[in-house]
Amino acid sequence: MADQPRLQQRREYGNSGNGSAFSSKTQYTTSYLWGNLTAQEQVYDPKGNLVGQTIHTLHGSPLDALTMGGTSCNAWNEGLETQTDYGAPNPLMTVVHYWAQQSGCRNNPQVSSQTITLDDTNQVSKQAFGYDAYNNVTDLYEYDWAAALQGA
Numbered sequence: 001m002a003d004q005p006r007l008q009q010r011r012e013y014g015n016s017g018n019g020s021a022f023s024s025k026t027q028y029t030t031s032y033l034w035g036n037l038t039a040q041e042q043v044y045d046p047k048g049n050l051v052g053q054t055i056h057t058l059h060g061s062p063l064d065a066l067t068m069g070g071t072s073c074n075a076w077n078e079g080l081e082t083q084t085d086y087g088a089p090n091p092l093m094t095v096v097h098y099w100a101q102q103s104g105c106r107n108n109p110q111v112s113s114q115t116i117t118l119d120d121t122n123q124v125s126k127q128a129f130g131y132d133a134y135n136n137v138t139d140l141y142e143y144d145w146a147a148a149l150q151g152a
Helices: 062-067
Strands: 009-013 022-033 036-044 050-059 081-086 093-101 109-118 123-131 137-147
Touching: none
Parallel strands: none
Antiparallel strands: 009 022, 022 036, 036 050, 050 081, 081 093, 093 109, 109 123, 123 137
16 A cells, blocks of 8 residues: 555664564554544554554645646645654643744745643643744744643
């Protein structure tokens, strides 16, 4: 299938690679649902217990480019990471990225802000970014941790 990652599994071995027992195994999977591509990394110990997980959510799908004509172009936000969840089996931390186009320039997205949520304590922090004409971050506004608003 075309949207499957080429790398589907990675095993790490201790003892400088000597021996047949691996110290950890990472599985890579992808899925496409509701206009978003989800790439998942799951890390297992030698006994098969899930010890870590990262889920990346990206806008769009690589398959969308296959249906484009010669004069069409991708959406400005195609392939941008919108959310990352860290932790297993449930997320411990969620990072949400908010993107915007650079003024006066087509298809030159920039992270306008991001929120970080500690899912176990329901605390939220935020960063907002300002850029110059050369895409350098010139302003960084950081907001301290606070309790998340219900329904927000």
